[in-house]
Amino acid sequence: MIYRLICFIIFxxxxxxxxxxxxxxxxxRALQTRLPYEEATSFKGNVVKHGISLAAHPLNKEECxxxxxxxxxxxxxxxxxxxxxxxxxxxxxxxxxxxxxxxxKQTFTPLPSSELILKIQDDISIPFFNVxxxxxxxxxxxxxxxxxxxxxxxxxxxxILEPNQSVSGIAFFNSNxxxxxxxxxxxxxxxxxxxxxxSLEAVLH
Amino acid sequence: MQFKIVFxxxxxxxxxxxxxxxxxxxxxKPSEFNKPSLMYQPGRRMLAEPKYALKLGVMDVQDKRxxxxxxxxxxxxxxxxxxxxxxxxxxxxxxxxxxxxxVRIQEQPPATLTAENMMSLKNKYGVDMILVTYINxxxxxxxxxxxxxxxxxVVTPRVGLVAQLIYLEKGIVVWAEKVDRKQEDISNTGVLxxxxxxxxxxxxxxxSVGDMKxxxxxxxxxxxxxx
Numbered sequence: 538m539i540y541r542l543i544c545f546i547i548f549x550x551x552x553x554x555x556x557x558x559x560x561x562x563x564x565x566r567a568l569q570t571r572l573p574y575e576e577a578t579s580f581k582g583n584v585v586k587h588g589i590s591l592a593a594h595p596l597n598k599e600e601c602x603x604x605x606x607x608x609x610x611x612x613x614x615x616x617x618x619x620x621x622x623x624x625x626x627x628x629x630x631x632x633x634x635x636x637x638x639x640x641x642k643q644t645f646t647p648l649p650s651s652e653l654i655l656k657i658q659d660d661i662s663i664p665f666f667n668v669x670x671x672x673x674x675x676x677x678x679x680x681x682x683x684x685x686x687x688x689x690x691x692x693x694x695x696x697i698l699e700p701n702q703s704v705s706g707i708a709f710f711n712s713n714x715x716x717x718x719x720x721x722x723x724x725x726x727x728x729x730x731x732x733x734x735x736s737l738e739a740v741l742h
Numbered sequence: 743m744q745f746k747i748v749f750x751x752x753x754x755x756x757x758x759x760x761x762x763x764x765x766x767x768x769x770x771k772p773s774e775f776n777k778p779s780l781m782y783q784p785g786r787r788m789l790a791e792p793k794y795a796l797k798l799g800v801m802d803v804q805d806k807r808x809x810x811x812x813x814x815x816x817x818x819x820x821x822x823x824x825x826x827x828x829x830x831x832x833x834x835x836x837x838x839x840x841x842x843x844x845v846r847i848q849e850q851p852p853a854t855l856t857a858e859n860m861m862s863l864k865n866k867y868g869v870d871m872i873l874v875t876y877i878n879x880x881x882x883x884x885x886x887x888x889x890x891x892x893x894x895x896v897v898t899p900r901v902g903l904v905a906q907l908i909y910l911e912k913g914i915v916v917w918a919e920k921v922d923r924k925q926e927d928i929s930n931t932g933v934l935x936x937x938x939x940x941x942x943x944x945x946x947x948x949x950s951v952g953d954m955k956x957x958x959x960x961x962x963x964x965x966x967x968x969x
Contacts, residue, residue, distance in 0.1 A: 630904065630918065634806040634878075651814040658813070672890045679886045685813055686883050692808035694878040695904045697920050729906065732855045732913040 562676070563606035564661075564683035570603055572691060572705045577622040582742035588625030591737040593722035594618045596707065604691060604707070606684075607657050614653060615712035617741065619693055619722055622703040628729040633693035636708050637723045639738065640716045644723070647708040650688040657684050697729065778940020780819050780826030782948045785955070787839040793959055794840060794916075798907075799847040799869035800832040806876045818939065827877055827903075827947065834951045835873065840958055845869060857913055864910040871909050871916065878902040878920070882939070884929075897934050899942050900924040901950045907962065917962035921953040 577583045580592030596616040601609045609616050619636060623629055638645040658681050663673055693706025720741040727734050805824045810816045816823060828846075836844035847867050851874045852859045863872060879902030887894045906918035925946040927938065934942070 628918070630906065634808065650809050654809065655814055669891060671893055675886060675890045675893065678884060678895070679890070681813070682884045682886075685809060685881070689809045689879060689881060694808050694902070695806045695876045696878070697904060697918060729915045729918045732860070732908060732915060734854060 562680050562683065564657075564680040564687070567602075567604055567606035568683040568687040568690070572604070572618070572707070574703065575620050575705055576703050577620040577739075580620060580742065582740040583620075584737055584739045586735060586737055588623070589627075589629065589726060589735060589737065590622045590624070591722070591724055591739040592620045593739045593741045594620075595741055605657070605687065607660070609653065609709070610712070612656065613711060613713045614648070615710045615715060616707050617710065617722060618705060618707050619724060620703065620705045621698065621724065621726070621737075623698045623700055626700050628700065629698040630727040630729055631693070631696045631698050631704060632725045632727065633695055633704075633706055635725060636693060638710055638715065638741075639721045639723050640719050643716070645710055645715060648711055650692060650709070653709055654685055654688050698726070776936050777818060777820045778936050778943070780821055780823070780940070780943060780947060781829060782944040784830075784833040784837040785948075785952060787837060788955060788959065789839045792839055792842050793962060794871065794965065795842050796870035796909075796965075797843040797845065797868065798835070798841040799845050799863065799867050799872045800828070800835060801847045801851045801872055801874055802849060803827040803831065803875045803877055804850060806878055807880060808878075809881050811881050818936075819943070823880055824877065827875070827880075830947055831873070831875055831951055831954070834948075835955065838955045840955060841871070847872065855908070855913070860908070860910045860913055869910065871907055873905060873907050875903055875905040878904055879922070882943075884933075887928075893930050895929045895931075896926050897929045897942075898924050898926050899939075899946045901946045903950050903954065905954055907958065909965070914963075916965065917958050919954070919957050919961065921950050921957070923949040923953065925949070 577590035577592040578585070580594055583590050583592035594617070596604070596610070596618055598608050598610050601607060601616060605616075617638070621631060636647060661677065661680050663676050691707045693704070693708055696704055698704055721738045722741060723736060723738045725734055725736045803824045811818055811823065819826060821829070832844065832846045835841070845867060847863070847869070851872065863869065879900055882897060882899045885896045885898065887896055900923070902920065902922045904920045907916045908914070909916050923946050925942045927934065927942055
Protein backbone atom coordinates (compact mmCIF):
# COMPACT_ATOMS: atom_id res chain seq x y z
CA MET A 538 0.00 0.00 0.00
CA ILE A 539 2.79 2.41 0.96
CA TYR A 540 4.66 1.46 -2.20
CA ARG A 541 1.59 2.33 -4.32
CA LEU A 542 1.15 5.65 -2.51
CA ILE A 543 4.82 6.62 -3.10
CA CYS A 544 4.47 5.65 -6.74
CA PHE A 545 1.35 7.78 -7.07
CA ILE A 546 3.12 10.80 -5.56
CA ILE A 547 6.12 10.44 -7.91
CA PHE A 548 3.75 10.08 -10.86
CA UNK A 549 1.80 13.19 -9.85
CA UNK A 550 4.97 15.28 -9.32
CA UNK A 551 6.36 14.26 -12.71
CA UNK A 552 3.06 15.04 -14.41
CA UNK A 553 3.04 18.56 -13.00
CA UNK A 554 6.75 19.20 -13.52
CA UNK A 555 6.33 20.47 -17.07
CA UNK A 556 3.39 22.72 -16.36
CA UNK A 557 5.04 24.93 -13.77
CA UNK A 558 4.61 28.53 -14.91
CA UNK A 559 7.86 30.09 -13.76
CA UNK A 560 10.19 28.32 -16.16
CA UNK A 561 13.66 29.66 -16.68
CA UNK A 562 14.93 28.76 -20.09
CA UNK A 563 18.68 28.43 -20.68
CA UNK A 564 18.41 30.48 -23.87
CA UNK A 565 16.75 33.37 -22.00
CA ARG A 566 19.35 33.18 -19.22
CA ALA A 567 22.12 33.30 -21.87
CA LEU A 568 20.48 36.34 -23.48
CA GLN A 569 20.42 38.11 -20.12
CA THR A 570 24.11 37.32 -19.51
CA ARG A 571 25.88 40.27 -21.09
CA LEU A 572 29.55 40.34 -22.01
CA PRO A 573 31.37 42.06 -19.13
CA TYR A 574 33.11 45.39 -19.58
CA GLU A 575 36.73 44.55 -20.31
CA GLU A 576 39.70 46.42 -21.70
CA ALA A 577 41.91 44.90 -24.36
CA THR A 578 45.08 45.64 -22.40
CA SER A 579 44.02 43.17 -19.69
CA PHE A 580 44.25 40.25 -22.16
CA LYS A 581 47.33 38.28 -23.07
CA GLY A 582 48.65 38.92 -26.57
CA ASN A 583 46.99 42.31 -26.96
CA VAL A 584 48.41 44.72 -29.49
CA VAL A 585 48.53 48.51 -29.10
CA LYS A 586 48.88 51.02 -31.94
CA HIS A 587 48.48 54.80 -31.52
CA GLY A 588 46.59 54.30 -28.25
CA ILE A 589 44.14 51.79 -29.74
CA SER A 590 44.42 48.24 -28.37
CA LEU A 591 43.01 44.97 -29.66
CA ALA A 592 42.81 41.54 -28.01
CA ALA A 593 41.24 38.26 -29.10
CA HIS A 594 40.30 35.29 -26.96
CA PRO A 595 38.64 32.03 -28.09
CA LEU A 596 35.66 31.03 -25.95
CA ASN A 597 35.92 27.69 -24.16
CA LYS A 598 33.06 25.25 -23.56
CA GLU A 599 31.99 26.86 -20.27
CA GLU A 600 31.98 30.37 -21.75
CA CYS A 601 29.96 29.16 -24.76
CA UNK A 602 27.36 27.63 -22.46
CA UNK A 603 27.29 30.77 -20.31
CA UNK A 604 26.83 33.20 -23.19
CA UNK A 605 24.94 31.03 -25.72
CA UNK A 606 23.52 28.12 -23.67
CA UNK A 607 25.16 25.76 -26.14
CA UNK A 608 28.54 24.08 -26.61
CA UNK A 609 29.46 25.63 -29.95
CA UNK A 610 33.05 24.32 -29.79
CA UNK A 611 31.75 20.77 -29.84
CA UNK A 612 29.96 21.40 -33.15
CA UNK A 613 32.97 22.63 -35.09
CA UNK A 614 32.61 26.36 -34.43
CA UNK A 615 35.26 28.65 -33.02
CA UNK A 616 33.69 31.62 -31.21
CA UNK A 617 36.25 34.40 -30.73
CA UNK A 618 35.76 37.28 -28.31
CA UNK A 619 37.25 40.48 -29.69
CA UNK A 620 37.95 43.42 -27.39
CA UNK A 621 38.95 46.85 -28.66
CA UNK A 622 39.89 49.74 -26.36
CA UNK A 623 40.36 53.31 -27.48
CA UNK A 624 42.72 55.33 -25.27
CA UNK A 625 43.55 57.75 -28.08
CA UNK A 626 41.89 61.15 -28.53
CA UNK A 627 40.20 60.02 -31.76
CA UNK A 628 36.59 59.02 -32.40
CA UNK A 629 36.69 55.75 -34.30
CA UNK A 630 34.43 53.77 -36.59
CA UNK A 631 34.97 50.07 -35.84
CA UNK A 632 34.46 47.86 -38.90
CA UNK A 633 33.31 45.00 -36.65
CA UNK A 634 31.39 43.03 -39.29
CA UNK A 635 34.54 42.84 -41.46
CA UNK A 636 36.75 41.18 -38.82
CA UNK A 637 39.02 38.39 -40.14
CA UNK A 638 41.12 35.55 -38.80
CA UNK A 639 44.53 35.22 -40.37
CA UNK A 640 47.16 32.48 -40.44
CA UNK A 641 50.21 33.46 -42.46
CA LYS A 642 48.86 34.60 -45.82
CA GLN A 643 45.51 32.86 -45.38
CA THR A 644 42.45 34.81 -44.26
CA PHE A 645 39.18 33.45 -42.88
CA THR A 646 35.91 35.38 -42.72
CA PRO A 647 33.31 34.84 -39.97
CA LEU A 648 30.34 32.55 -40.49
CA PRO A 649 26.95 34.18 -40.91
CA SER A 650 25.15 34.18 -37.55
CA SER A 651 21.99 32.83 -39.19
CA GLU A 652 23.78 29.48 -39.74
CA LEU A 653 24.52 29.14 -36.03
CA ILE A 654 21.10 30.42 -34.99
CA LEU A 655 19.36 27.73 -37.06
CA LYS A 656 21.74 25.06 -35.79
CA ILE A 657 20.94 25.89 -32.15
CA GLN A 658 17.24 26.43 -32.78
CA ASP A 659 16.95 23.02 -34.42
CA ASP A 660 18.44 21.49 -31.31
CA ILE A 661 15.69 22.78 -29.04
CA SER A 662 13.62 19.97 -27.63
CA ILE A 663 10.44 20.57 -25.72
CA PRO A 664 8.57 17.72 -24.06
CA PHE A 665 5.29 17.56 -25.93
CA PHE A 666 3.54 15.61 -23.19
CA ASN A 667 1.95 17.32 -20.21
CA VAL A 668 1.82 20.76 -21.86
CA UNK A 669 -1.01 22.37 -23.75
CA UNK A 670 -0.62 23.23 -27.44
CA UNK A 671 -0.34 26.94 -26.57
CA UNK A 672 2.38 26.33 -23.99
CA UNK A 673 4.32 24.16 -26.41
CA UNK A 674 4.32 26.77 -29.18
CA UNK A 675 4.94 29.64 -26.78
CA UNK A 676 7.93 27.95 -25.16
CA UNK A 677 9.34 27.22 -28.60
CA UNK A 678 8.87 30.88 -29.63
CA UNK A 679 10.41 32.26 -26.42
CA UNK A 680 13.51 30.10 -26.72
CA UNK A 681 14.01 30.68 -30.45
CA UNK A 682 13.57 34.43 -30.11
CA UNK A 683 16.10 34.51 -27.25
CA UNK A 684 18.70 32.73 -29.42
CA UNK A 685 18.06 35.11 -32.34
CA UNK A 686 18.31 38.32 -30.27
CA UNK A 687 21.31 37.00 -28.31
CA UNK A 688 23.43 36.54 -31.46
CA UNK A 689 22.67 40.09 -32.54
CA UNK A 690 23.45 41.55 -29.10
CA UNK A 691 26.78 39.76 -28.74
CA UNK A 692 27.98 40.26 -32.29
CA UNK A 693 30.55 42.86 -33.23
CA UNK A 694 28.92 45.11 -35.78
CA UNK A 695 29.86 48.54 -37.11
CA UNK A 696 30.16 50.84 -34.10
CA ILE A 697 31.38 54.26 -33.15
CA LEU A 698 33.97 54.08 -30.40
CA GLU A 699 34.51 57.28 -28.45
CA PRO A 700 37.85 58.06 -26.67
CA ASN A 701 38.35 56.08 -23.44
CA GLN A 702 35.71 53.52 -24.35
CA SER A 703 35.96 49.81 -24.93
CA VAL A 704 33.88 47.49 -27.06
CA SER A 705 33.55 43.68 -27.07
CA GLY A 706 31.84 41.30 -29.44
CA ILE A 707 31.94 37.70 -30.60
CA ALA A 708 32.63 36.45 -34.12
CA PHE A 709 32.22 32.79 -35.18
CA PHE A 710 34.51 30.80 -37.43
CA ASN A 711 34.46 27.27 -38.82
CA SER A 712 37.11 25.55 -36.70
CA ASN A 713 37.37 22.59 -39.10
CA UNK A 714 38.84 24.87 -41.77
CA UNK A 715 41.31 26.65 -39.51
CA UNK A 716 44.94 25.76 -38.87
CA UNK A 717 45.62 24.76 -35.28
CA UNK A 718 48.18 27.47 -34.50
CA UNK A 719 49.48 30.95 -35.37
CA UNK A 720 46.01 32.43 -35.64
CA UNK A 721 45.51 36.17 -35.38
CA UNK A 722 42.51 38.44 -35.51
CA UNK A 723 42.59 41.41 -37.87
CA UNK A 724 40.29 44.36 -37.37
CA UNK A 725 40.15 47.72 -39.10
CA UNK A 726 39.14 51.04 -37.61
CA UNK A 727 38.55 54.40 -39.28
CA UNK A 728 39.32 57.82 -37.84
CA UNK A 729 36.18 59.93 -37.73
CA UNK A 730 38.14 63.19 -37.84
CA UNK A 731 39.93 62.90 -41.16
CA UNK A 732 39.33 59.76 -43.26
CA UNK A 733 42.19 57.34 -42.58
CA UNK A 734 42.33 53.74 -41.47
CA UNK A 735 44.27 51.67 -39.00
CA SER A 736 44.52 47.91 -39.20
CA LEU A 737 45.22 46.03 -35.97
CA GLU A 738 46.23 42.39 -35.68
CA ALA A 739 46.27 40.53 -32.36
CA VAL A 740 47.36 36.95 -31.74
CA LEU A 741 44.58 34.63 -30.56
CA HIS A 742 45.18 33.79 -26.90
CA MET B 743 4.33 -7.66 -9.87
CA GLN B 744 2.22 -6.68 -12.89
CA PHE B 745 1.59 -3.28 -11.33
CA LYS B 746 5.36 -2.73 -10.92
CA ILE B 747 6.00 -3.50 -14.58
CA VAL B 748 3.22 -1.18 -15.76
CA PHE B 749 4.39 1.54 -13.40
CA UNK B 750 8.04 1.25 -14.49
CA UNK B 751 6.92 1.47 -18.11
CA UNK B 752 4.84 4.59 -17.43
CA UNK B 753 7.66 6.19 -15.45
CA UNK B 754 10.18 5.51 -18.25
CA UNK B 755 7.79 7.05 -20.79
CA UNK B 756 7.48 10.19 -18.69
CA UNK B 757 11.21 10.55 -18.19
CA UNK B 758 11.94 9.94 -21.86
CA UNK B 759 9.35 12.52 -22.84
CA UNK B 760 11.61 15.19 -21.36
CA UNK B 761 14.52 14.12 -23.55
CA UNK B 762 12.63 13.45 -26.76
CA UNK B 763 13.25 15.85 -29.64
CA UNK B 764 10.47 18.42 -29.87
CA UNK B 765 8.13 18.63 -32.80
CA UNK B 766 9.23 21.13 -35.38
CA UNK B 767 7.37 24.43 -35.27
CA UNK B 768 6.86 26.04 -38.64
CA UNK B 769 8.58 29.35 -39.10
CA UNK B 770 6.53 32.23 -40.48
CA LYS B 771 6.98 32.45 -44.22
CA PRO B 772 7.02 35.72 -46.13
CA SER B 773 3.95 36.12 -48.28
CA GLU B 774 5.00 36.02 -51.95
CA PHE B 775 2.11 38.04 -53.35
CA ASN B 776 1.53 40.72 -50.77
CA LYS B 777 4.94 41.92 -49.67
CA PRO B 778 4.80 45.33 -48.01
CA SER B 779 7.01 48.17 -49.20
CA LEU B 780 9.61 49.91 -47.04
CA MET B 781 9.10 53.25 -48.76
CA TYR B 782 7.49 56.14 -46.88
CA GLN B 783 6.52 59.72 -47.70
CA PRO B 784 9.59 61.93 -47.06
CA GLY B 785 9.36 64.52 -44.30
CA ARG B 786 8.93 68.24 -44.79
CA ARG B 787 11.68 70.83 -45.21
CA MET B 788 13.43 71.39 -41.87
CA LEU B 789 15.55 74.47 -42.59
CA ALA B 790 14.73 77.70 -44.42
CA GLU B 791 18.39 78.09 -45.43
CA PRO B 792 20.59 75.03 -46.01
CA LYS B 793 23.13 74.28 -43.29
CA TYR B 794 25.55 73.16 -46.00
CA ALA B 795 25.42 75.20 -49.21
CA LEU B 796 26.94 72.24 -51.02
CA LYS B 797 25.98 69.34 -53.27
CA LEU B 798 25.61 66.01 -51.44
CA GLY B 799 25.84 62.54 -52.99
CA VAL B 800 23.94 59.81 -51.11
CA MET B 801 25.75 56.53 -51.71
CA ASP B 802 24.11 53.08 -51.66
CA VAL B 803 23.63 51.86 -48.11
CA GLN B 804 25.90 49.02 -47.02
CA ASP B 805 24.27 46.10 -45.24
CA LYS B 806 26.52 45.12 -42.30
CA ARG B 807 23.92 43.36 -40.16
CA UNK B 808 24.75 40.45 -37.90
CA UNK B 809 21.34 38.77 -38.13
CA UNK B 810 18.69 38.84 -40.87
CA UNK B 811 15.26 40.48 -40.41
CA UNK B 812 13.55 37.35 -39.11
CA UNK B 813 15.61 34.27 -38.09
CA UNK B 814 17.12 33.26 -41.44
CA UNK B 815 14.92 35.23 -43.86
CA UNK B 816 15.12 38.74 -45.29
CA UNK B 817 12.64 38.65 -48.19
CA UNK B 818 9.61 40.13 -46.43
CA UNK B 819 9.49 43.37 -48.39
CA UNK B 820 8.98 44.33 -52.02
CA UNK B 821 12.45 45.96 -52.11
CA UNK B 822 15.71 44.54 -50.84
CA UNK B 823 16.56 45.96 -47.42
CA UNK B 824 19.54 48.00 -48.64
CA UNK B 825 17.46 49.39 -51.57
CA UNK B 826 14.66 50.39 -49.20
CA UNK B 827 17.03 52.19 -46.82
CA UNK B 828 18.96 53.89 -49.65
CA UNK B 829 15.86 55.30 -51.33
CA UNK B 830 14.31 56.47 -48.05
CA UNK B 831 17.53 58.16 -46.89
CA UNK B 832 18.04 59.83 -50.27
CA UNK B 833 14.47 61.17 -50.54
CA UNK B 834 14.22 62.27 -46.91
CA UNK B 835 17.60 64.06 -46.87
CA UNK B 836 16.78 65.69 -50.23
CA UNK B 837 13.50 67.12 -48.92
CA UNK B 838 14.98 68.26 -45.59
CA UNK B 839 16.69 71.38 -46.96
CA UNK B 840 19.94 70.67 -45.09
CA UNK B 841 21.92 70.74 -48.36
CA UNK B 842 21.54 72.92 -51.44
CA UNK B 843 21.35 69.91 -53.72
CA UNK B 844 21.18 66.17 -53.13
CA VAL B 845 21.84 63.47 -55.75
CA ARG B 846 21.87 59.72 -55.51
CA ILE B 847 25.10 57.90 -56.30
CA GLN B 848 24.16 54.41 -57.39
CA GLU B 849 27.27 52.64 -56.20
CA GLN B 850 28.65 51.28 -52.96
CA PRO B 851 31.34 53.39 -51.30
CA PRO B 852 34.86 51.99 -51.80
CA ALA B 853 36.00 49.65 -49.00
CA THR B 854 38.87 52.06 -48.36
CA LEU B 855 38.29 55.74 -48.97
CA THR B 856 41.57 57.21 -50.20
CA ALA B 857 42.31 60.77 -51.31
CA GLU B 858 42.32 59.47 -54.92
CA ASN B 859 38.99 57.71 -54.89
CA MET B 860 37.33 60.57 -52.98
CA MET B 861 38.51 63.02 -55.68
CA SER B 862 37.37 60.56 -58.31
CA LEU B 863 33.85 60.53 -56.79
CA LYS B 864 33.88 64.33 -56.62
CA ASN B 865 34.81 64.65 -60.29
CA LYS B 866 32.57 61.85 -61.57
CA TYR B 867 29.36 63.01 -59.84
CA GLY B 868 30.17 66.70 -59.26
CA VAL B 869 29.44 66.40 -55.51
CA ASP B 870 31.13 68.16 -52.59
CA MET B 871 30.11 65.68 -49.90
CA ILE B 872 29.04 62.07 -49.66
CA LEU B 873 26.78 60.37 -47.13
CA VAL B 874 27.94 56.82 -46.33
CA THR B 875 25.48 54.72 -44.31
CA TYR B 876 25.83 51.24 -42.84
CA ILE B 877 22.86 49.18 -41.62
CA ASN B 878 24.00 47.62 -38.37
CA UNK B 879 20.63 46.23 -37.24
CA UNK B 880 17.27 45.69 -38.86
CA UNK B 881 15.44 42.80 -37.33
CA UNK B 882 12.19 41.88 -35.66
CA UNK B 883 12.05 40.24 -32.26
CA UNK B 884 9.04 38.60 -30.64
CA UNK B 885 9.01 38.90 -26.87
CA UNK B 886 6.52 36.85 -24.85
CA UNK B 887 4.57 38.67 -22.19
CA UNK B 888 2.80 37.03 -19.26
CA UNK B 889 2.63 33.33 -18.60
CA UNK B 890 3.39 30.68 -21.21
CA UNK B 891 -0.24 29.66 -21.61
CA UNK B 892 -1.28 33.12 -22.79
CA UNK B 893 -0.72 34.03 -26.43
CA UNK B 894 0.44 37.61 -25.98
CA UNK B 895 3.61 38.91 -27.60
CA VAL B 896 5.33 42.22 -28.07
CA VAL B 897 6.64 42.36 -31.62
CA THR B 898 9.53 44.80 -32.01
CA PRO B 899 11.24 45.83 -35.25
CA ARG B 900 14.57 47.53 -34.54
CA VAL B 901 16.90 49.65 -36.66
CA GLY B 902 20.54 50.56 -35.99
CA LEU B 903 22.36 52.77 -38.48
CA VAL B 904 25.88 54.18 -38.54
CA ALA B 905 26.37 57.07 -40.94
CA GLN B 906 29.08 59.56 -41.85
CA LEU B 907 29.11 62.69 -43.92
CA ILE B 908 32.43 63.25 -45.69
CA TYR B 909 33.72 66.45 -47.29
CA LEU B 910 35.55 65.00 -50.27
CA GLU B 911 38.06 67.71 -51.08
CA LYS B 912 39.81 67.54 -47.72
CA GLY B 913 38.70 64.05 -46.65
CA ILE B 914 37.13 65.41 -43.47
CA VAL B 915 34.31 63.65 -41.62
CA VAL B 916 31.86 66.50 -41.06
CA TRP B 917 29.40 64.36 -39.08
CA ALA B 918 29.22 60.73 -37.92
CA GLU B 919 26.76 59.11 -35.53
CA LYS B 920 24.96 55.89 -34.67
CA VAL B 921 21.18 55.99 -34.49
CA ASP B 922 19.00 53.30 -32.94
CA ARG B 923 15.23 53.11 -33.01
CA LYS B 924 12.51 50.58 -32.30
CA GLN B 925 8.76 50.26 -32.65
CA GLU B 926 6.50 47.94 -30.68
CA ASP B 927 3.13 46.35 -31.17
CA ILE B 928 1.13 43.75 -29.28
CA SER B 929 0.19 40.59 -31.11
CA ASN B 930 -2.06 37.83 -29.87
CA THR B 931 -0.54 35.23 -32.16
CA GLY B 932 3.11 36.34 -32.19
CA VAL B 933 3.02 36.97 -35.93
CA LEU B 934 1.99 40.27 -37.47
CA UNK B 935 0.08 40.66 -40.69
CA UNK B 936 2.11 41.72 -43.75
CA UNK B 937 0.43 45.14 -43.63
CA UNK B 938 1.18 45.73 -39.95
CA UNK B 939 4.79 44.51 -40.32
CA UNK B 940 5.27 46.92 -43.24
CA UNK B 941 3.74 49.81 -41.29
CA UNK B 942 5.96 49.24 -38.24
CA UNK B 943 9.07 48.78 -40.38
CA UNK B 944 8.44 51.97 -42.35
CA UNK B 945 7.82 53.89 -39.13
CA UNK B 946 11.03 52.66 -37.49
CA UNK B 947 13.10 53.52 -40.60
CA UNK B 948 11.45 56.95 -40.80
CA UNK B 949 12.26 57.61 -37.13
CA SER B 950 15.91 56.60 -37.66
CA VAL B 951 16.33 58.80 -40.73
CA GLY B 952 14.57 61.59 -38.82
CA ASP B 953 17.18 61.24 -36.07
CA MET B 954 19.96 61.36 -38.68
CA LYS B 955 18.62 64.62 -40.12
CA UNK B 956 18.17 66.21 -36.68
CA UNK B 957 21.68 65.15 -35.64
CA UNK B 958 23.26 66.51 -38.84
CA UNK B 959 21.58 69.86 -38.14
CA UNK B 960 22.54 69.90 -34.45
CA UNK B 961 25.97 68.27 -34.36
CA UNK B 962 27.37 68.51 -37.91
CA UNK B 963 30.58 70.58 -38.04
CA UNK B 964 30.12 74.16 -39.16
CA UNK B 965 32.00 74.81 -42.40
CA UNK B 966 33.34 78.20 -43.37
CA UNK B 967 34.65 79.31 -46.72
CA UNK B 968 38.43 79.81 -46.75
CA UNK B 969 40.08 82.44 -48.92
